Amino acid sequence: MIGAQKNMVRPETRYEKVEGTKPVDISITTEVFAVGSLIFEISTGKRPYDDIEDEEVESFFRQKVFPRTTDVCFGDIIEKCWFGDFKSVAEILHAILALEIEKIHTYR
Template identity: 40%
Template sequence: MPYRHPDSYRHFAVEKQIYRRLGTHPNAHSAIRLYFKNGGTASVQERIKWSRDLAVVIQYLHDKNVRQGDIGGRNILLDANRNTLLYDFAGSSIDDTRAEVVAQDGFGHPDHEESKYSTIRAEIHALGSSIFELITSTCPHQEEHEKEWGMAEVLLRRGIYPDVTDVPLGSIIAKCWKGEYSSAQEVADAIKEQN
């Protein structure tokens, strides 16, 4: 283990406990963000499939009383068969403990308390941002964030989100951001209905 700080041991112990509980799932094992950054491509239909698969695996986590806490492209892998895999549960929440990680700028819920406790609402908000990233190959407010660190979070707290009018799954992304879904399964079902 590269980190020998007591917090690291605790994070890895939680991660091990979560992996034992989750067992196997086809979507729970190169980060997609790096794939896109390095020029990787995907069809719209493939991106939509990845979005639905992500929603399904997040529901699977929630059914097991696990909240990942940091859903986003840096924690979504793409395997050799071009399936998305969610990983990195160090610092995540299990059995309603408080997660020790929070979603990155552009993915965190604008209500700090929601993000702080990795609530279902916060996870669905991050799911919306992750779908945005899967569809557009960019993070919400990435350009603003690159100019000034933390700006994506500032904009979301002000209720300013990227325009998703012409983005595939845009209405679903917007509903995730607005808190109009009560579960990740509702998101998966909406994606399935729309396509």
């Protein structure tokens, strides 16, 4: 539940934060996690662990084992989303904008 709205659907496995034996209830934290997976998919053209079964993905996520992002655009931001370092989607946006501004200044 986010705010007063009841959950109507669950996220797809690669966008769902998992801890312990089951998925975490939907919250800002889970949304931030999902945004990390979305940025990964946009940057790579593939979902996280696109080539393996959902159960194995859940196992990896439970262990906090995520795909490599070393050479992925916004890789640091993706990892921070997955590890819960951002407290809101607005923080993610600020981090992306800061990187883009840094690139502009670097290329001048």
